[in-house]
Amino acid sequence: MDQNTIDILKRALQRERRSRKQAEEILEAKSAELYSANKLLEASYKELEGLYSQTSSQLQGVFESIADAYVIMDLWGNIIKMNQSAVSLLGFRSKKDEGQLLELVSPSDAHLVKPTFKTLLKKGIVKDLKINIITNSNEHKLVHINLSTIYENGKAVGAQGIVRDITSENKYQNLIEYERKKYSSIIANMNLGLIEVNNNDEILMVNQSFKDMSGYEEHELLGRKCSNIFLDEEAKIKMAKKIKKRYSGKSDSFEIEITTKSGELKQWLVSGAPNYNDKGEVVGSIGIHFDLTEARSNLDLLQQKTEQLDIIFENASMGIVLSRNDTILKCNSTFAQMLNYEQSELEGSHYLSITTEEDRLKSQSYVARMEKGELDNFTLNKRYLKKDGSKIWSKTIVTSVKGPGNLPYHIALIEDITDERNKSLIFKMLNNLTTSILGKIDINEIAWEIVNILANYLESSDCIIYVVDWEKNCLEQIAAYGNKIDKSKNIVNKLTIPIGEGIVGRVAVTGKSELIGDTTKDPNYITDDKLRMSEITVPIIRNNKVIGVIDSEYEDKNYFNSEHLKTLESVASIVGIQLETAVNIRKREKAEAINKELLKQLTNSNNELQEYAHVVSHDLKSPLRSIDALIAWLKEDNNDNLDETSLKNLSLIEITLEKMEQLITDVLNYSSVSEINRQNEIFSSQELVDDVLKILFIPKHIKIHISKDLPIINGDKTKIQQVFINLISNAIKYNDKEEGIIKINTDETSSHYLFSVSDNGIGIDEKYHDKVFKLFHSLETRHDSTGIGLSVVKKIVGLHNGQIWLESELGIGSTFHFSIKK
Structure with missing residues (x-):
């Protein structure tokens, strides 16, 4: 080989080394970027799970409360x-x-x-x-x-x-029935004769006194016409006129002469009144009879009877008032005690002066109809003013009677139903409140439900919910009732009150409820839409911290009472849990929005990384292929001129180029494995493994055993196939036995499917068990091994919420276990 050729090869080898080093640096930078993004996403998910757990716990608190x-x-x-x-x-x-x-x-x-x-x-x-x-x-x-x-x-x-x-309520009803029977017994044994007749003047009931007065036994009277028994013809005519008046609903008193069973003539005073059914229809009359025969000759006896009536009047369990022209002429002590007055303070006063403004018009309307003769009596649930300005609810029954000179008088029977009504209203209100807010998570929607229900319960035209913002040091109105809202249910002139200012701000600081009887005497009172005299303010507390305030006002002084305060504190306890839950849900939604944005950024980063990897792959592979072509041409053109060492060196370069190209391909594969391009489907892992075995080249000395049918799983079929290809290929590639055995097994837990690929190959030393799954870690310097395959496998298994681990003994074989979430 001449020097020129050697120089060319040296430069090519140097370029190959520089290219590889650049690729590794790029890959490491992008891997670090991806790792940081994944860590940020994991932290966000943990925060979201914590908020969800906290919210679930608080909803459980609602259930318990x-x-x-x-x-x-x-x-x-x-x-x-x-x-x-x-x-x-x-x-x-x-x-x-x-x-x-x-x-x-x-x-x-x-x-x-x-x-x-x-x-x-x-x-x-x-x-x-x-x-x-x-x-x-x-x-x-x-x-x-x-x-x-x-x-x-x-x-x-x-x-x-x-x-x-x-x-207890049932016992209360039984007690009422007992009292009814008791009073029936009293009636039966009272000194005055009592008789009940129907519209045909047939006797339906008599008491013992009436039997004693008439001389008849009960069976001799019941069913017979009263007039036929006791009256002569002249008296019958008189009685017929009285009965006719009764049919029209009129009551009266008169004297009449009757004949007893023994034939004695008696002078009786009869006080009769119509008897009504539950539909308000006259079904007969009730008469109270007093034998005047002896009374006229015995004034002392008459005086005694008068005193007895006075005792009954004064000691009756119900309030009794006698009035004329809306002026109280006489009242019993029971009625005076109801209103905390002395009897002398009420007698002579105007009846409407102790009637609340809200009920005066209705009361006057009924009285006017009674004075016109349209009504003889009426029943009305109304409010009375006590001496201190507070109010009681009563059931008032008013009857019109004629007094001396045929002048109209009114007798009113008053029963205090305040406690009974309050208990009923509180139960109904709490039930409605719990039902209305249960399941709601929007803080404004919850607050609107609360103010509407509380305003109705308090019968107030003003009720507001404030939330406390400790960071901004203020209270903000989030829901209101009455004049504070417009037609669109928006709060008019919404107030923001600094913490510590006004009664509301003071309660936010102290965490203690307040009942203000006269707001003009409290210097901290803040006028909102208008001045009101009474105010009740209750903090909403969670975990020893005020998170909101319930506030209601009323036009009159001393309107709110301790029962109202106790009820609103119970409401605040229930509301606190729901409001805190709503706040946490709002925080969770904010965290979800942040996570969504992070996921979007991660997606973009992954797409850019994949695109970059493809570009780098192409740019790196092009010069490698050119070098490979040059080497092939050198060998072909100089085959006869090159010695064995030179040919061997050229072959080593070709092997290095092949390994470099495989390394670039594996890096590209590794970078493409991500959650973003994952495509899940349900498929048979048995069929997938069968397809893999058809694809791979399996030497004759290798035997593959599948212990049992593999399960149907849900995952990315292509990526799971890549896992099996890598593991089975490695088991074949690194098997040094004359008879190689590969076993594929499966098992399952409650949450995962478990797979394993075992072989009797060369095995892996224990000190390398953790390193085999890392990038660029290959335990042998084979030209067809880049050290990336098992890193890809681990990444794919991780994307399926699974784990991969190794059991191996050097010279005995290896077993790779991995799990896939169901």
Whole structure:
């Protein structure tokens, strides 16, 4: 070989070395860039998983914070899940206890179960079911249940229900019935004769006093016409006129002479009033009879009876008021105590002065109709003003009577229903609130539901929800009720209050609720849309930190009370969980947006890297092919002139060029393996391996065994095929035995399919087990090995959420294990 040829070969070899070094530097830079991007994405995913876990925990907190018993069951009545309230109500020891709700139904109500389930499956909901149960701890209870069906993919799979113990309420109703019977007993044994007749004047009921007064036994009176028993013809005419008035709904009092069973003539004072059915129709009359015969001759007895009536009047459990022309003439002590007045302070005062402004018009309307003769009585739920300006709710029954000189008087019976009404409203409000916000995740939507429900409960025209921004040191209005919103439900003149300013800002700092009876006396009061005299402000606290404030105002002084405060604090506890959840979801959505942008950047980076790898591959392979062609021409043109050493050197150059081209191809393959261009499909791994075995050249001394049918898997078929080609090719390539054996096995766990490729080849020393999967690490200097194949395999397995590992013993053989996620 002449010197010129040697120089040419040296320059070619130097260029080849420089090209390889440049390729390695480019690959290392791009690999580092890709590794950094992947690490950033992994961190973002971990943050997202943490937020999701936190949100799930808080939603569980919502479930646990529902005040009433809450149970989820399957369609056979088996308990799937229950909160602590349900554990206590149903008599279990813990939420993990297994239970069968149908077995808790009392035998007396077992007939209700089947029709209830039919209704639930047909309509999807069952309301106001009342049923007796025997709890797991053998307690007898009456419960009220609201049920709804749980669907999955349009199919009923279970039911959920809120269960409330109404045993006490039922006892209360029984107590009412007991009181009714007690008063019936009182009526039956009262000193005044009482009689009930129908519209035909037939006797329906008499008390003991009436029997004593008339001399008749009950069976001698019932069903007979009253007039025919007691009255002469003249008295019958008089009574007929009275009965006619009763039919028109009028009450009156009169004296009449009757004849007893013994034939004695008695002078009775009769006070009669129409009797109504539940539709307001007159179905007869009730008469109270007083024997005046002895009274007229005995004033002391009359005085005694008067005193007895006064005692009844003063000690009645209900308030009683006698009025005329809207002026209170007399009231009992019960009514005065209701309003915290002395009787003397009320008597002589105007009736409307103790009626709230909201109810005055309605009360006046009913009274006007009564004075016109359109009504004899009416019943009205109305509010009275107490001496301190606070209010009570009452059930007021007003009856018109004629007094001396035929002047109209009004008798009112007043029952305080404030507590009963408040309990009903609170239960209804909390139930509506829980139902309305359950499942909602938007903070503004949750806040709008809260202000609407609370404003209705408080009967206030002003209710606002504030959120606290501790970073900006302010409170912002996010939902309002009343004049603060326009037709589009936008908040008008939205306030931003610095923390610590105003009553709202003060509560945000202290974390303590406040009840303001007169806002004009509080220097921190801030006027919003208009001045109001009463204010109630409650913090919404989560994890010992104020995250929001509920605020409501009212025009009158001392409107809000401790019951309102207690209720709003309960609402704030429920709302706090939901609002915090909404905030976390908003953070999660922000993190998802960031991750989406990172993924987009990663996609672009991968595309650029792949494009660059293709360009580099082409640019590197072109000079290699030119060198290979030159070497071929040199050998062909100088075959006779070159000695054996020169030909051998040229062959070494060709082998080096071939290895260099394979290295470039493997680098390109490695760079193209990514999540971005992954195409998943369901396929048979058995058929895939069979196809691989058809593609590969398998020497006669190599035997391949598949232990059993390989599974159907979901993945990128082309990439999984590349894994098997690499592993089986290596098992063939590095087998030094006269009879080579390759085994392909499979197994599975609950989450992954497991594969292994074993051989009885040369084996790998343990110190190289970790290095074989790294780039450019080849344990032998074979011209057909670049040290990239197993790196590609590991990358593909990783993209399928799997792992690859090695078991090997030098001189015995190797087993490569890898897993693919199901």
